[in-house]
Amino acid sequence: MRIKGRIAGVALGLLLVAGVAVAAPRQGETLTVKALNVNLMSGKSLLSARVGSSPLDRGAHVRFVEASADWYKVTTSDNRTGWLKKSALEERNVVLSKKIGGEGVQVSQHEVETAGRGFTKEVEAEYKGSRSNLTPGYAALDRIEKHTVDPQAANGFAKEGELAHDESAGGGR
Amino acid sequence: MRRQLRWALALAALAGTVGCADVLKAVRTGRPEDLLTEKNVKTVVKTGAELVGDIKDAAKELTPENEYYLGRSVSVSILARADFKHFAFEKGNPRGDAAEYVARVGYLLAAAASELVDGECRPLPIGGWHFVVLDVDAINAYGLPGGYVFVTRGALKAARNEDELAAVMAHEVAHVLRGHGLKSIKKDRFAKVSSKWFKKGVESLGADKVAALTEAMSGSIDDITQAVLVDGYSRDSELEADELGQAIASRAGYDPKAMAAFIETMAKSQATSSGEFGTTHPADAERVGKLQARLAKYKGAKASPPIRTERFLAATKVAR
Numbered sequence: 018m019r020i021k022g023r024i025a026g027v028a029l030g031l032l033l034v035a036g037v038a039v040a041a042p043r044q045g046e047t048l049t050v051k052a053l054n055v056n057l058m059s060g061k062s063l064l065s066a067r068v069g070s071s072p073l074d075r076g077a078h079v080r081f082v083e084a085s086a087d088w089y090k091v092t093t094s095d096n097r098t099g100w101l102k103k104s105a106l107e108e109r110n111v112v113l114s115k116k117i118g119g120e121g122v123q124v125s126q127h128e129v130e131t132a133g134r135g136f137t138k139e140v141e142a143e144y145k146g147s148r149s150n151l152t153p154g155y156a157a158l159d160r161i162e163k164h165t166v167d168p169q170a171a172n173g174f175a176k177e178g179e180l181a182h183d184e185s186a187g188g189g190r
Numbered sequence: 191m192r193r194q195l196r197w198a199l200a201l202a203a204l205a206g207t208v209g210c211a212d213v214l215k216a217v218r219t220g221r222p223e224d225l226l227t228e229k230n231v232k233t234v235v236k237t238g239a240e241l242v243g244d245i246k247d248a249a250k251e252l253t254p255e256n257e258y259y260l261g262r263s264v265s266v267s268i269l270a271r272a273d274f275k276h277f278a279f280e281k282g283n284p285r286g287d288a289a290e291y292v293a294r295v296g297y298l299l300a301a302a303a304s305e306l307v308d309g310e311c312r313p314l315p316i317g318g319w320h321f322v323v324l325d326v327d328a329i330n331a332y333g334l335p336g337g338y339v340f341v342t343r344g345a346l347k348a349a350r351n352e353d354e355l356a357a358v359m360a361h362e363v364a365h366v367l368r369g370h371g372l373k374s375i376k377k378d379r380f381a382k383v384s385s386k387w388f389k390k391g392v393e394s395l396g397a398d399k400v401a402a403l404t405e406a407m408s409g410s411i412d413d414i415t416q417a418v419l420v421d422g423y424s425r426d427s428e429l430e431a432d433e434l435g436q437a438i439a440s441r442a443g444y445d446p447k448a449m450a451a452f453i454e455t456m457a458k459s460q461a462t463s464s465g466e467f468g469t470t471h472p473a474d475a476e477r478v479g480k481l482q483a484r485l486a487k488y489k490g491a492k493a494s495p496p497i498r499t500e501r502f503l504a505a506t507k508v509a510r
Contacts, residue, residue, distance in 0.1 A: 053317045063301035087307075102304065104254075104314045117255055117316065126393070132255040134395055135388035136407050141259050143404040144411075154266035157274060161265075161320050166290075166297040174294045178352065178498045180443030181302065 042081040042108055048091065049113055050077040051131070052105035054165050059186070061088040061100050064172045066186040068099035072165065076113035079106075107131050240387075245380040248410070249372035251388040254316040257372070260410060261315075261336020264371065267415045268324070268332065268340060277323035277343070289323050291505035292341060292359075295352065296321030299360050300337075302442035303367060306434070311367040321359065323509075329459055332418045333362030333431075335371040346509035348455055352502035353494045356442065357449035361435035368434065370427040374417035379409035432481055436488075446488040450481040 042048060054072040058065045073079075079091035082098065089106060092098045107113070112127045118138030145151060168186070175182035245251055252260065277289040300319040307314065315337025322340050329344040339362045341355070349355040365371065382402045387395055395403070417423055423431070432449060440446040457474070 051316060055318075063297070063304060102314065104316075117258055129394055130390055133253045133388060133390040135252065135403060136256040136259045138259065139394065139400055140403045140407055141263060143400055144263060144407055151266050151270055154269040155262075157269050158262060158265055161274075161322055162317065164293065164320075165318070166293050168297075171294050171297040171301070175298050175443070178443075178501070179492070179495045180298060181441065182443075 041084045042089075044081060044083070046081045046108075047078050047110035048081055048089070049107040049109060049111050049131075050075055050079065050101070050105060051107040051113060052102075053117065053162070055101060055105045056168055057091075057093065057097055057099035057101060058168070059099055060183060061085060062183055063168060064175060064181070064183045064186060065100075065168070066172075066183070067168045068097045069093075069095075073101075074115050075117065076115055078110060240384045242384045243381045245383065245385050245388075246377075248375045248377075248380055249312075249369045251380075251385055252372065253388070254313045256388065257312065258315065258317045258336045260407060260414075261317075261334050261338050261371075263407065263411050264334045264414045264418075265336075265338040265340075267411055268334070268418070271419070272324040272326045272340075272342075274322055274324050274340075277325060285323075285508045288346065288505050288508050291501070292323050292346075292355075293321050295356050296339060296359055296363075298442045299356060299363050299438055303360075303363050303438045306437055306441060307367065312369045312372075315366070319363070329456055331358050331362045333365030333371070334414065334418065335366065335369070337366055339363060339366065343509045346506045348459055349452060349502070349506075350455065350499075351448075351494060352498040353439075353445040353448035354452040354455070355502065355506075356444040357435065357439050357452055360439035360442070360444070361431045361449060363438055364431040364434035365423060365427065368427070368430055370423045370431065371414045371417065373427065374421075374423060375410045375413045379406050379413065382406065429477065429480060432477055433484065436481060436484060440488050440491060443492075445494045446485055446491050447482075448494075450478045453478050453481070 050073050053075050055075075056063075056072050057068040059068050060066075073093065077093065079093050079101070082090040082092060084090070084103070085100075087103045088100045089103050090098065090100050091106075109131070111131050112125065113131060114125065114128065116138070118128055118132065145155060172182050172186045176184075277283075277285045283289075296319060304314060312335075317336060319337040319339065322338070323346065324340050324342045326342040327344045328342055329348045330342050331345050332340045334340070339359060341359060341362075345358055346355065349358065383399075383406050387399055387403060422428070436446050436449055439448065453474075
């Protein structure tokens with residue numbers, strides 16, 4: 018009977034693991050932004066107006082409000098409410114640095130636990146280390162990554178070109 | 191020993207490495223021995239020993255964070271061969287307007303693509319999308335892991351309007367989403383690493399494992415660079431990117447006929463376009479035929495208004 022109970026516990030554990038994997042967060046639960054330069058949007062489109070003047074930092078904590086398809090409505094720590102793509106969020110309250118994989122080669126326990134291992138900043142540093150000829154290329158790429166398109170400008174560009182846009186979001190060239 | 195193995199199997203069952211049917215059978219019979227099948231024991235021994243060389247499909251092991259780092263280094267290998275600084279985004283750069291224009295077209299395509307992601311797609315790039323103009327004569331474009339999309343100055347020059355440029359870029363976005371770059375990694379690149387080293391954990395890997403992973407990443411970078419610059423992605427991948435790219439461009443509001451038009455333009459130019467940047471996209475009647483056959487799906491599409499051609503010609507004047 019004891020063994021039967023133990024095995025039943027294992028089976029229950031399996032079911033719980035499967036259940037947790039598909040459940041949406043609870044209202045008020047703290048989630049963590051894991052994408053870089055992600056904009057909080059006023060609607061469920063990347064062409065809707067941005068809430069606030071700048072993108073959210075990776076590592077920012079937000080509170081879950083509701084889910085709609087693959088978008089989550091959230092509230093930021095400075096009380097802005099808007100929508101983020103589910104894929105931009107880690108559905109837990111963890112500590113993440115602004116850059117993926119940490120600021121330097123040192124990787125925090127939370128980073129490893131959240132982002133996993135494999136090809137990481139640490140591996141990139143090892144790869145770069147023996148190829149000094151690639152240094153200008155990485156510097157160029159870092160500059161490229163800093164450039165972001167303003168969603169409102171993009172929406173105005175779409176509207177001007179008679180392309181799919183968000184009528185309520187405005188924007189112009 | 192047998193008791194320990196039983197515990198190991200119970201833990202493995204919890205971790206999802208042992209079959210559910212075996213667990214249910216053991217619950218029904220009340221005999222943990224029912225978990226002791228040859229297959230289950232082998233599985234536990236394998237996973238416990240961090241079996242090196244157990245990765246069969248690299249793409250399945252890579253998290254969005256892993257793909258971001260791989261894509262960065264592939265991009266650097268492209269940037270090492272082709273200059274982009276003439277089209278850098280810095281203020282005061284006369285070609286910066288062309289770069290910003292391409293980035294805006296890319297943003298609209300990325301927005302459309304995010305609404306079309308399905309189970310066959312990779313997760314959306316965690317570092318965002320980046321659309322960059324390379325200062326190269328050859329007509330080409332490259333969609334790399336991690337959301338990096340490069341378009342050559344030659345492609346800007348060859349396209350006749352914004353819709354053709356958008357079609358080319360949407361095709362590259364589709365390559366990224368379908369993980370075609372990752373599929374070009376040779377199987378033996380991961381021979382010295384274990385799938386366990388890609389799993390979430392609580393500790394960093396030691397120096398020897400980082401060295402093995404660096405070797406695997408270096409080989410993967412070589413394979414993807416070779417594919418995009420020399421060999422091209424597989425024919426199936428090209429056809430798949432045509433189909434998804436057409437859907438993405440159309441969703442953004444662009445003309446679904448534009449990709450076929452651009453392929454025909456490219457076919458005329460390819461005789462004079464050579465070198466490592468010039469020959470990786472097959473231009474042929476089959477691709478055009480398949481793109482045209484799908485037009486019935488896009489019956490409501492509007493014709494491109496003159497403003498799109500006007501602003502395209504103005505923004506890309508520096509490329510001509």
